[in-house]
Amino acid sequence: MKELVNKLKGDKGIWSFVALLAMFSFMPVFSASSNLAYIGHGTGNTLGYLVKHFAHICIGFLIIYWIHNIPYHYFRAISKAGLPVVWLLLLYTLAKGTAIGGANASRWIQIPFVGLSFQTSTLASIILFIFVARYLSKTRENPITFQSSLWELWTPVFITLALILPANFSTTALIFAMVTMLVFVGKYPMKYIGAILGMGIVFLAFFVLLSKAFPDSKFFSRVGTWGSRIENFTTDKADEDDYQIEKAKIAIASGQIYGLGPGKSVQKNFLPQSSSDFIYAIIVEEYGLVGGLGVLVLYLLLLFRFVVASHKANTLFGKLVVIGLGFPMIFQAMINMAVAVELLPVTGQTLPLISSGGSSIWMTCFGLGIILSVTKKEEEIALEKLEKEKREEALQKLIDRELEADLNTDKELDKGEFDSSNYSITDNSKNPMNAVLK
Template sequence: MKQLINNLKGDKGIWSFVALLALFSFMPVFSASSNLAYIGQGNGNTLGYLVKHLAHICIGFAIIYWIHKVPYHYFRAISKVGLPVVWILLAYTLIKGTVIAGANASRWIQVPFIGITFQTSTLASIVLFMFVARYLSKTREEPITFKASLWELWLPVFFTLILILPANFSTTALIFSMILMLTFIGKYPLKYIGIIVGSGILFLAFFVLLSKAFPDSRFFSRVHTWESRIENFSTDKPDEDDYQIEKAKIAIASGKIYGLGPGKSVQKNFLPQSSSDFIYAIIVEEYGLIGGLGVLALYLLLLFRFVVASHKANSLFGKLVVIGLGFPMIFQAMINMAVAVELLPVTGQTLPLISSGGSSIWMTCFALGIIISVTKKEEEIAQELKDAAKREEALQKLIDKQLEEEYSIDNDYSIEDKAKNPMNAVLNK
């Protein structure tokens, strides 16, 4: 175990906070999965869900360990090559989106021969953020023109978002917002960003109008869900999402300061998606306001380590990769918690590293592995500088020692010469 820990390179703070979030996730997942156990098995046995979550976490940490060994500059080329692959996966998802528990889940695909479902938009977001970071770092020393960036940057970005939008508006909005933030930090001209924002709003309006013109089209089937969620959030009209929010608020109110205790949640038996989308409500019910704020603090500390890692990165690509992959992770957590307390309409965003689910955990760990790879490189550079300083200090000591010995020998010879020289005796007389 000690040898394994010594092999973990990179920012130890990121490793620590990720491990704490993953370890804490076992308790709420084990408790909240009772609802799934009753529905799926009929006996309420949650042990299988706990073992499954353990397997997901272990595979996730194996992904982090493997990815953080890869030099992060390799991902510059991977992002360019991987984007067409992502487009194929997203198009396939739109056409062959699977059904989970009888519900429309067009954002998921079934992986052949394995039997697991995979949300392609999570992989697409990682590849897209690296692609944007690659472009901004490449053009930093060159003047940016809107025409050139429109073809090289925004056309691939918008094409990717168009493939995600019909199945998942919240993920599309999150990715688009993070890309705007990334371009702003990368010093992309602000006037061009304004044009892109306006274009995005116009395209969304056009997409909604098309959905009204073709209401029976499968391509626009999710638009009605978006509208109903926004309408339910702004009015008191009862709906299934409103039912979820009400149960989540009851769970949070029941937790009070110290909570009901681990495993003692009541609303987990009534709240749909209690182990994924609304797991934060179960955390507050069982661990109280203290537990809820503790989870929030861990995410904020992780955000702080991302900021530090970005500041220490010696290349612009490394800085932008840490921001592009790290910040969306934290914002997704904030959105999940905001939905649970009804600050935002229901979005379907999970709580990273805590909610149950395989592909979401693995993609989060994939992004974390790349971030840690950036910090590992900076750690290696710092260690090389430290070793070079030690070698220089040792060499200086050796030179000083040799000079001291030569000076001592010269003094000894001068004394002997004075004693043996006969002219000295004459001069002394």
């Protein structure tokens, strides 16, 4: 085990908190998958879902290990070349996407020959965050003009968001918020940020107006769902989303302080998406307020390690990559928990590293691998610096010993006690000039 841990480079705190969240996820997923196990006259056996989740987690950690060994600066070029590929995937998803696990949105594509589904927006968000970090680090030394940044930075951002928006408003809003936060941290001019926010609002309003003009178009089919969710959140009107929130609140209230116990949730049998979107409600029901706060604390500790890693990074690109990939994970977790306690409307955001699902776990691990690659590089730089200091210290000690030896030799000459086959001492006085050749 010690040898395995030594092979894991980078920030050990991030490794630890990620491992804790992943290990904790097994019991909630095993318990909350019962409603899925009964769908279609199933037997109710959730062991298969546990094995599937275990496989997803294992593959995720392999992704982290593989990615964290790649120098993070390679992703500068990958992000620029990867954006057109992501756009093609998003277009294909809009045209051929399918509903997965009962979700009523076409956000996934089927991977041929392996029978797996993949949510393309998760990959798009990672590539986009790295692209923004690349742009900000590249232009840090030069003054930014709105016209140049509008073409080089915001046009790719808005293209990506426009391709995600029709099927997934919550993910679009989350990505846009995180990009705005990232450019703010990267010292993009505030007056330009205000202009971009205005453009984003105008673009969204235009999209909604188009949906009203073409109500039967599949492209705008999700707009009605957005409106109903906001209406349900602000009024007492009941529908399917309200049913989910009510069941989630019952689960949370039932948990009280210490919970009903692992696997003893009742609402998991009635709450749709109990193993993904609403898994936090099941966690609180089974593990109580203590378990719910424990999960929250783990995410906050992970956020703290991201802040530390960003602070330690010695390049602007490294700092922005850690912020751009780390903060959205924590923000997504906060949104998921806020939805479960009805602080926010239903969004469909999963709980990172805990909710079941393959592509969401793998893309989270992909982002974590890049973050750990940044911390690994800083760790290597620190080790090189330490080794250099040790070499300099050893060299200085060697020089000091040589100087001390020369000083002792000089003292012996002063005393007339120096003995050599080439010299004979005729006078034991303190004047070394009295030494003559034999």
